[in-house]
Amino acid sequence: MAHAFVHDATPHASPEPRYRGRFAPSPTGPLHRGSLVTALASWLDARAHDGVWIVRMEDVDEPRCVPGAAEAILATLSRLGLHSDEPVVWQSRRHAQYEQALAALTARGLVYPCGCTRREIADSLTRVHARNSTLAYPGTCRHGLHGKTPRAWRLRVPDGEAARIRFDDRWMGPQTQDLATEVGDFVLKRADGQWAYQLAVVVDDQAQGMTDIVRGADLLDSTARQIYLQACLDAPTPRYLHVPLVLADDGEKLSKQNGAAPLVLDTPETTLSALKDAATHLGLPTSLAYAPHREDFYAAATQAWRSRHLG
Incomplete structure (x- = not known):
């Protein structure tokens, strides 16, 4: 991307760097059928490209992490024969890097403090979009806290055509998202002091030189935000491939939160x-x-x- 507000994500210019991909589980429970699909897809894509496959433990949301889950995930991957080509990276050990990225964005005027509670945001959306409410943050604190106490830190998104992020997903095809109307200014550091997924994943993908991201389709909606944040941090945009989710009997995503059974690999x-x-x-x-x-x-x-x- 040429500068921070270019909205079209284009593939790497030729010659391309050697493929680098990753599997990045959150240690909130053991691996299940859904996470195995993602792990296998990311590993196969790396091997098909004669590339590097890395495991990154996305334990940045520490309150949600289950003690021992990370070690259990690594043990399961080992039983599957899926071994990281480089040492495992732990997000919980990279707070300094996230702080540096936030400081850089703040220095450029791209980040501001937000004092809104979830209830206040919901009430504001109800007032502004009485019949057709959206989930986009309404920008309440964009121009000041108005006496509120800072709770979170948000990244400003552009308006108009600059807010329209386009990219080609290698599985799902062409994608477009308007950050201004569909998302709004999004959180980089939460009210509880935890780093937001969007910031941590972009900083780590850049630091690890990721060229390709293969992950579940539940994260497709996050991609436009990450592409915009990459541009703001002068980071390259990887190629993306989002695989179909494994669904539970009720049609919801199979996940640790809804009681997905752990893999049995005895x-x-x-x-x-x-x-x-x-x-x-x-x-x-x-x-x-x-x-x-x-x-x-x-x-x-x-x-x-x-x-x-x-x-």
Whole structure:
């Protein structure tokens, strides 16, 4: 991107840097079928590109993290044969880097303190959008706190055409989001002092030189915010690929919060079966079901992924 307010995310200019991707779980519980799909997709994409695959533990939201969950996730990945090519990065150890990024944005006039509570924001949206309420922050504190105590820090988003972020998702196709009308100025540091996901992930992707992000479709809505924040921090924009979610019986996203069962990988057979189920969800050939061993599965799945997504 040429400057902080360019709204079209374009792929890396040629020659492209070596592929660097990551799997970034939050340690709020054990891995389940949905998280395995994301882990496998990110690993296959890295291997299909002859690239680097890194595990990053996104434990920045410390109140939600479950003791021992991070270690359990790493142990499960090891049983699956999915090993990070570089040392695991822990977001909880990178507060200084997030503080530096916030200071840089503040110095450029892109960040302001917000004193609104959630109730105040909801009330304001109700007043302004009486019948057609949106989730966009209404900008109440943009021009001052008006006597309120600072609670959070928000990033200013542009208005008009500059707010329209466009990008091509490698799975979902062309995407557009208007940050001004659909999101509004978004939080970088929360009222409880915790760093917002949007800031932490952008800072870490830049620091680790990520060229490609493969993750679940539940994060598709966050991508425009991250692309805009990348531009504000003079960071390159990676390519994105969002895989379809694994849904629970009630049609909601399968997650730790709604009681998703942890993976059971107590034998080579159950491990291989879990991998094959994940591959099926990713639309890979049913012939993978006949792979007799994990190594055979990975070799065939990598080639299948290469044919489907790199061809």
